[in-house]
Amino acid sequence: MYIIIIGGGKVGYNLAKALIDEGHEILLTEKDAARSAAIIDELGSACVRGDGCEVTTLTAVGTSRADMLIAVTGDDEDNLVACQVAKHKFKVPRTIARINNPKNETIFKKLGIEDTISSTNVILEYIREEVPTHPLTHLLTIKDKGLEIVEIKISPDSITVGKAVKELSLPPGSILSLLIRKGSKPRVPTASTVLQAEDQIIAVTNPESEESLRIALRGA
Amino acid sequence: MKIIIMGCGRVGAQLASLLAIEGHQVTILDIEDYSFRRLPANFSGTALLSDGTDEETLKKVGIEEADAFISLTQGDNRNVMAAQIAKNIFNVPKVICRIYDPLRRELYNSLGIQAFSPTTIFAQMLKKELES
Secondary structure, eight states: OEEEEEOOSHHHHHHHHHHHHTTOEEEEEEOOHHHHHHHHHHHGGGEEESOTTSHHHHHHTTGGGOSEEEEOOSOHHHHHHHHHHHHHTSOOSEEEEEESSTTHHHHHHHTTOOOEEEHHHHHHHHHHHHSTTOSEEEEEEEGGGTEEEEEEEOOTTOTTTTOBGGGSOOOTTOEEEEEEOTTSOOBOOOTTOBOOTTOEEEEEEOTTTHHHHHHHHHOO | OEEEEEOOSHHHHHHHHHHHHTTOEEEEEESOGGGGGGSOTTOOSEEEEOOTTOHHHHHHTTGGGOSEEEEOOSOHHHHHHHHHIIIIISOOSEEEEEOSSHHHHHHHHHTTOEEEOHHHHHHHHHHHHHHO
16 A cells, blocks of 8 residues: 655654555655654655645655545644645545544544544543543453444442442443453353452443443443 | 634734724633734624634634634634634634735635635736726
Protein backbone atom coordinates (compact mmCIF):
# COMPACT_ATOMS: atom_id res chain seq x y z
CA MET A 1 0.00 0.00 0.00
CA TYR A 2 1.08 3.58 -0.61
CA ILE A 3 0.59 5.45 2.66
CA ILE A 4 1.25 9.14 3.23
CA ILE A 5 2.00 10.31 6.76
CA ILE A 6 1.68 13.99 7.69
CA GLY A 7 3.85 15.14 10.58
CA GLY A 8 7.32 13.88 11.47
CA GLY A 9 7.11 14.12 15.25
CA LYS A 10 7.63 11.09 17.49
CA VAL A 11 4.38 9.50 16.35
CA GLY A 12 4.82 10.14 12.63
CA TYR A 13 8.47 9.12 12.56
CA ASN A 14 7.96 5.86 14.44
CA LEU A 15 4.81 5.06 12.48
CA ALA A 16 6.74 5.57 9.21
CA LYS A 17 9.52 3.25 10.35
CA ALA A 18 7.08 0.56 11.48
CA LEU A 19 5.11 0.68 8.23
CA ILE A 20 8.27 0.61 6.11
CA ASP A 21 9.33 -2.54 8.01
CA GLU A 22 5.97 -4.06 7.14
CA GLY A 23 6.79 -3.52 3.48
CA HIS A 24 4.54 -0.57 2.69
CA GLU A 25 5.51 2.33 0.47
CA ILE A 26 5.68 5.29 2.83
CA LEU A 27 5.99 9.01 2.31
CA LEU A 28 6.33 11.25 5.35
CA THR A 29 5.94 15.03 5.12
CA GLU A 30 7.40 17.36 7.75
CA LYS A 31 7.23 21.17 7.74
CA ASP A 32 10.18 21.92 9.98
CA ALA A 33 13.52 22.22 8.15
CA ALA A 34 15.78 20.76 10.85
CA ARG A 35 13.40 17.96 11.77
CA SER A 36 12.84 16.94 8.15
CA ALA A 37 16.59 17.02 7.43
CA ALA A 38 17.20 14.66 10.35
CA ILE A 39 14.55 12.22 9.13
CA ILE A 40 15.76 12.40 5.51
CA ASP A 41 19.25 11.46 6.81
CA GLU A 42 17.81 8.26 8.15
CA LEU A 43 14.90 7.37 5.88
CA GLY A 44 16.13 8.99 2.67
CA SER A 45 13.52 9.70 0.01
CA ALA A 46 10.72 8.39 2.24
CA CYS A 47 10.61 11.85 3.82
CA VAL A 48 9.91 15.16 2.11
CA ARG A 49 10.00 18.62 3.61
CA GLY A 50 6.68 20.35 3.15
CA ASP A 51 3.37 21.39 4.64
CA GLY A 52 1.07 18.40 4.34
CA CYS A 53 -2.01 20.65 4.40
CA GLU A 54 -0.91 22.34 1.19
CA VAL A 55 -2.23 21.12 -2.14
CA THR A 56 1.18 21.75 -3.73
CA THR A 57 3.00 19.46 -1.30
CA LEU A 58 0.37 16.77 -1.62
CA THR A 59 0.48 16.99 -5.43
CA ALA A 60 4.28 16.70 -5.41
CA VAL A 61 4.19 13.49 -3.37
CA GLY A 62 1.59 11.87 -5.62
CA THR A 63 -1.32 11.88 -3.20
CA SER A 64 -3.84 10.97 -5.89
CA ARG A 65 -2.41 7.45 -6.04
CA ALA A 66 -2.21 7.03 -2.24
CA ASP A 67 -4.27 4.29 -0.61
CA MET A 68 -4.26 6.00 2.75
CA LEU A 69 -3.28 9.27 4.41
CA ILE A 70 -2.57 9.47 8.13
CA ALA A 71 -2.27 12.92 9.73
CA VAL A 72 -0.46 12.81 13.06
CA THR A 73 0.78 16.34 13.74
CA GLY A 74 0.41 17.87 17.19
CA ASP A 75 -2.26 20.29 15.96
CA ASP A 76 -5.78 19.00 15.51
CA GLU A 77 -6.77 21.65 12.98
CA ASP A 78 -3.81 20.70 10.76
CA ASN A 79 -4.78 17.02 10.94
CA LEU A 80 -8.38 17.87 10.05
CA VAL A 81 -7.40 19.97 7.04
CA ALA A 82 -4.80 17.47 5.76
CA CYS A 83 -7.44 14.72 5.83
CA GLN A 84 -10.11 16.89 4.21
CA VAL A 85 -7.75 18.02 1.42
CA ALA A 86 -6.69 14.40 0.81
CA LYS A 87 -10.28 13.20 0.78
CA HIS A 88 -11.91 15.90 -1.31
CA LYS A 89 -9.10 17.08 -3.59
CA PHE A 90 -7.18 13.84 -4.13
CA LYS A 91 -9.94 11.28 -3.49
CA VAL A 92 -7.75 9.27 -1.09
CA PRO A 93 -9.92 6.26 -0.12
CA ARG A 94 -9.01 6.27 3.56
CA THR A 95 -7.83 9.03 5.89
CA ILE A 96 -7.00 8.77 9.57
CA ALA A 97 -6.57 11.79 11.84
CA ARG A 98 -4.81 11.94 15.17
CA ILE A 99 -6.70 13.93 17.76
CA ASN A 100 -4.84 15.60 20.59
CA ASN A 101 -7.79 17.24 22.32
CA PRO A 102 -10.40 14.51 23.06
CA LYS A 103 -13.18 17.10 22.67
CA ASN A 104 -12.47 17.25 18.95
CA GLU A 105 -13.40 13.62 18.32
CA THR A 106 -17.10 14.40 17.87
CA ILE A 107 -16.35 17.57 15.90
CA PHE A 108 -14.22 15.62 13.42
CA LYS A 109 -17.00 13.07 12.97
CA LYS A 110 -19.54 15.80 12.31
CA LEU A 111 -17.15 17.32 9.76
CA GLY A 112 -16.82 14.04 7.89
CA ILE A 113 -13.54 12.63 9.24
CA GLU A 114 -14.74 9.31 10.66
CA ASP A 115 -11.44 7.61 11.40
CA THR A 116 -9.77 9.28 14.33
CA ILE A 117 -7.36 8.21 17.00
CA SER A 118 -7.29 10.24 20.16
CA SER A 119 -3.83 9.83 21.63
CA THR A 120 -4.89 11.46 24.89
CA ASN A 121 -7.82 9.05 25.29
CA VAL A 122 -5.63 6.05 24.49
CA ILE A 123 -3.16 7.05 27.21
CA LEU A 124 -6.00 7.76 29.66
CA GLU A 125 -7.46 4.30 29.11
CA TYR A 126 -4.12 2.62 29.65
CA ILE A 127 -3.64 4.48 32.90
CA ARG A 128 -7.19 3.65 34.01
CA GLU A 129 -6.50 -0.04 33.48
CA GLU A 130 -3.65 0.28 35.93
CA VAL A 131 -5.80 1.96 38.56
CA PRO A 132 -7.39 -1.01 40.34
CA THR A 133 -10.41 0.86 41.70
CA HIS A 134 -11.65 2.11 38.39
CA PRO A 135 -15.08 0.54 37.80
CA LEU A 136 -15.14 0.34 34.01
CA THR A 137 -12.30 0.10 31.51
CA HIS A 138 -12.53 0.25 27.72
CA LEU A 139 -10.61 -2.61 26.21
CA LEU A 140 -11.54 -2.28 22.56
CA THR A 141 -13.76 -0.17 20.34
CA ILE A 142 -15.21 -1.56 17.13
CA LYS A 143 -16.02 1.76 15.53
CA ASP A 144 -17.84 0.73 12.38
CA LYS A 145 -20.24 -1.48 14.38
CA GLY A 146 -20.63 1.00 17.24
CA LEU A 147 -19.54 -1.62 19.78
CA GLU A 148 -17.29 -1.46 22.80
CA ILE A 149 -15.67 -4.23 24.77
CA VAL A 150 -15.32 -3.21 28.39
CA GLU A 151 -14.14 -4.66 31.64
CA ILE A 152 -16.09 -4.14 34.85
CA LYS A 153 -14.80 -5.01 38.29
CA ILE A 154 -17.27 -6.01 40.98
CA SER A 155 -16.18 -4.32 44.20
CA PRO A 156 -17.03 -5.86 47.60
CA ASP A 157 -19.52 -3.05 48.32
CA SER A 158 -21.43 -3.52 45.03
CA ILE A 159 -25.12 -4.21 45.70
CA THR A 160 -25.00 -6.91 43.03
CA VAL A 161 -22.68 -9.19 45.04
CA GLY A 162 -24.60 -12.43 45.66
CA LYS A 163 -27.09 -11.74 42.87
CA ALA A 164 -27.56 -13.95 39.83
CA VAL A 165 -27.07 -12.54 36.34
CA LYS A 166 -30.80 -13.02 35.55
CA GLU A 167 -31.70 -10.67 38.44
CA LEU A 168 -29.73 -7.80 36.91
CA SER A 169 -31.43 -5.26 34.67
CA LEU A 170 -28.90 -5.24 31.86
CA PRO A 171 -29.41 -2.65 29.13
CA PRO A 172 -30.54 -4.09 25.77
CA GLY A 173 -27.67 -4.86 23.44
CA SER A 174 -25.19 -5.52 26.24
CA ILE A 175 -23.81 -9.03 26.55
CA LEU A 176 -21.74 -10.38 29.42
CA SER A 177 -19.14 -12.41 27.56
CA LEU A 178 -16.64 -13.57 30.11
CA LEU A 179 -16.30 -13.96 33.86
CA ILE A 180 -12.85 -13.93 35.38
CA ARG A 181 -12.74 -15.05 39.01
CA LYS A 182 -9.71 -15.61 41.20
CA GLY A 183 -8.86 -19.27 41.57
CA SER A 184 -11.05 -20.53 38.73
CA LYS A 185 -10.87 -20.71 34.97
CA PRO A 186 -12.40 -17.88 32.95
CA ARG A 187 -15.89 -18.87 31.80
CA VAL A 188 -18.94 -17.50 30.03
CA PRO A 189 -21.45 -16.27 32.62
CA THR A 190 -24.95 -17.79 32.38
CA ALA A 191 -28.28 -16.50 33.68
CA SER A 192 -27.78 -18.39 36.93
CA THR A 193 -24.19 -17.29 37.56
CA VAL A 194 -24.00 -15.55 40.94
CA LEU A 195 -21.68 -12.54 41.15
CA GLN A 196 -18.96 -12.41 43.77
CA ALA A 197 -16.78 -9.59 45.04
CA GLU A 198 -13.63 -9.07 42.95
CA ASP A 199 -15.18 -10.71 39.86
CA GLN A 200 -14.06 -9.24 36.58
CA ILE A 201 -16.63 -9.17 33.81
CA ILE A 202 -15.80 -8.64 30.16
CA ALA A 203 -18.86 -7.31 28.34
CA VAL A 204 -19.85 -6.17 24.88
CA THR A 205 -21.88 -2.97 24.87
CA ASN A 206 -22.38 0.28 22.96
CA PRO A 207 -21.39 3.82 24.00
CA GLU A 208 -25.00 4.77 24.87
CA SER A 209 -25.56 1.81 27.21
CA GLU A 210 -22.17 1.95 28.92
CA GLU A 211 -23.41 3.91 31.94
CA SER A 212 -26.51 1.75 32.50
CA LEU A 213 -24.39 -1.39 32.18
CA ARG A 214 -22.05 -0.10 34.87
CA ILE A 215 -25.04 0.68 37.14
CA ALA A 216 -26.62 -2.73 36.45
CA LEU A 217 -23.44 -4.52 37.48
CA ARG A 218 -22.31 -2.40 40.39
CA GLY A 219 -25.30 -0.44 41.59
CA ALA A 220 -25.51 3.37 41.22
CA MET B 1 -27.00 41.54 13.57
CA LYS B 2 -25.21 39.37 16.12
CA ILE B 3 -21.72 38.79 14.75
CA ILE B 4 -18.89 36.65 16.15
CA ILE B 5 -15.34 37.33 14.97
CA MET B 6 -12.53 34.90 15.79
CA GLY B 7 -9.04 36.42 15.90
CA CYS B 8 -8.31 39.95 17.11
CA GLY B 9 -5.47 40.78 14.76
CA ARG B 10 -5.37 43.99 12.71
CA VAL B 11 -8.16 42.92 10.37
CA GLY B 12 -10.32 41.38 13.08
CA ALA B 13 -10.01 44.38 15.40
CA GLN B 14 -10.76 46.86 12.62
CA LEU B 15 -13.74 44.89 11.34
CA ALA B 16 -15.12 44.49 14.88
CA SER B 17 -14.78 48.21 15.48
CA LEU B 18 -16.48 49.17 12.17
CA LEU B 19 -19.39 46.80 12.78
CA ALA B 20 -19.85 47.93 16.38
CA ILE B 21 -20.00 51.58 15.29
CA GLU B 22 -22.79 50.64 12.88
CA GLY B 23 -24.74 49.26 15.80
CA HIS B 24 -24.19 45.52 15.36
CA GLN B 25 -23.82 43.27 18.37
CA VAL B 26 -20.19 42.19 18.01
CA THR B 27 -18.29 39.54 19.99
CA ILE B 28 -14.60 39.14 19.22
CA LEU B 29 -12.55 36.15 20.39
CA ASP B 30 -8.83 35.65 20.77
CA ILE B 31 -6.69 33.21 22.70
CA GLU B 32 -4.35 35.99 23.90
CA ASP B 33 -5.67 38.98 25.80
CA TYR B 34 -2.72 41.06 24.55
CA SER B 35 -4.42 41.04 21.14
CA PHE B 36 -7.35 43.06 22.48
CA ARG B 37 -5.08 46.14 22.74
CA ARG B 38 -5.90 46.64 19.06
CA LEU B 39 -9.54 47.41 19.84
CA PRO B 40 -10.40 51.10 20.26
CA ALA B 41 -10.97 52.28 23.84
CA ASN B 42 -14.62 53.03 23.09
CA PHE B 43 -15.34 49.60 21.56
CA SER B 44 -18.95 48.82 22.37
CA GLY B 45 -18.79 45.09 21.59
CA THR B 46 -17.60 42.19 23.73
CA ALA B 47 -14.02 40.93 23.72
CA LEU B 48 -13.60 37.40 25.09
CA LEU B 49 -10.51 35.35 25.81
CA SER B 50 -11.72 32.15 24.11
CA ASP B 51 -10.79 29.46 21.63
CA GLY B 52 -13.11 29.64 18.64
CA THR B 53 -12.44 26.05 17.61
CA ASP B 54 -13.98 24.69 20.82
CA GLU B 55 -17.61 23.63 20.55
CA GLU B 56 -18.46 24.32 24.21
CA THR B 57 -16.81 27.74 24.15
CA LEU B 58 -18.71 28.69 21.02
CA LYS B 59 -21.99 27.74 22.70
CA LYS B 60 -21.08 29.91 25.67
CA VAL B 61 -20.39 32.93 23.50
CA GLY B 62 -23.81 32.51 21.91
CA ILE B 63 -23.05 31.01 18.51
CA GLU B 64 -26.50 29.42 18.43
CA GLU B 65 -28.08 32.86 18.13
CA ALA B 66 -25.38 34.37 15.89
CA ASP B 67 -26.26 35.70 12.43
CA ALA B 68 -22.67 35.69 11.21
CA PHE B 69 -19.30 34.14 12.06
CA ILE B 70 -15.98 35.27 10.63
CA SER B 71 -12.66 33.52 11.29
CA LEU B 72 -9.58 35.71 10.96
CA THR B 73 -6.74 34.14 12.93
CA GLN B 74 -3.22 33.76 11.54
CA GLY B 75 -3.74 30.05 10.95
CA ASP B 76 -5.52 28.95 7.77
CA ASN B 77 -6.39 25.59 9.26
CA ARG B 78 -7.72 27.04 12.48
CA ASN B 79 -9.90 29.39 10.43
CA VAL B 80 -11.17 26.55 8.28
CA MET B 81 -11.95 24.35 11.27
CA ALA B 82 -13.81 27.12 13.13
CA ALA B 83 -15.76 28.09 10.00
CA GLN B 84 -16.85 24.49 9.45
CA ILE B 85 -17.96 24.16 13.07
CA ALA B 86 -19.97 27.38 12.76
CA LYS B 87 -21.54 26.39 9.46
CA ASN B 88 -22.01 22.63 9.71
CA ILE B 89 -22.58 22.13 13.43
CA PHE B 90 -24.26 25.38 14.52
CA ASN B 91 -25.86 26.33 11.17
CA VAL B 92 -24.82 29.97 11.42
CA PRO B 93 -26.49 31.65 8.40
CA LYS B 94 -23.41 33.60 7.24
CA VAL B 95 -19.92 32.19 7.68
CA ILE B 96 -16.80 33.74 6.17
CA CYS B 97 -13.24 32.59 6.59
CA ARG B 98 -9.78 33.85 5.69
CA ILE B 99 -7.44 31.38 3.99
CA TYR B 100 -4.05 32.74 2.93
CA ASP B 101 -3.25 29.72 0.75
CA PRO B 102 -5.09 30.26 -2.59
CA LEU B 103 -5.33 26.54 -3.41
CA ARG B 104 -6.80 25.65 -0.04
CA ARG B 105 -9.24 28.54 -0.41
CA GLU B 106 -10.38 27.16 -3.75
CA LEU B 107 -10.97 23.71 -2.25
CA TYR B 108 -12.96 24.96 0.72
CA ASN B 109 -15.00 27.29 -1.49
CA SER B 110 -15.98 24.23 -3.50
CA LEU B 111 -16.94 22.51 -0.24
CA GLY B 112 -19.36 25.34 0.54
CA ILE B 113 -17.25 27.47 2.88
CA GLN B 114 -17.14 31.10 1.79
CA ALA B 115 -13.46 31.98 1.98
CA PHE B 116 -11.24 34.85 0.88
CA SER B 117 -7.53 34.69 0.20
CA PRO B 118 -5.73 37.99 0.98
CA THR B 119 -2.82 36.61 -1.05
CA THR B 120 -4.82 36.46 -4.27
CA ILE B 121 -6.73 39.68 -3.63
CA PHE B 122 -3.61 41.71 -2.83
CA ALA B 123 -1.57 40.27 -5.71
CA GLN B 124 -4.36 41.07 -8.16
CA MET B 125 -4.71 44.57 -6.73
CA LEU B 126 -0.99 45.25 -7.11
CA LYS B 127 -1.01 43.89 -10.65
CA LYS B 128 -3.91 46.15 -11.59
CA GLU B 129 -2.14 49.12 -10.02
CA LEU B 130 0.99 48.45 -12.06
CA GLU B 131 -0.98 48.10 -15.27
CA SER B 132 -2.95 51.33 -14.84
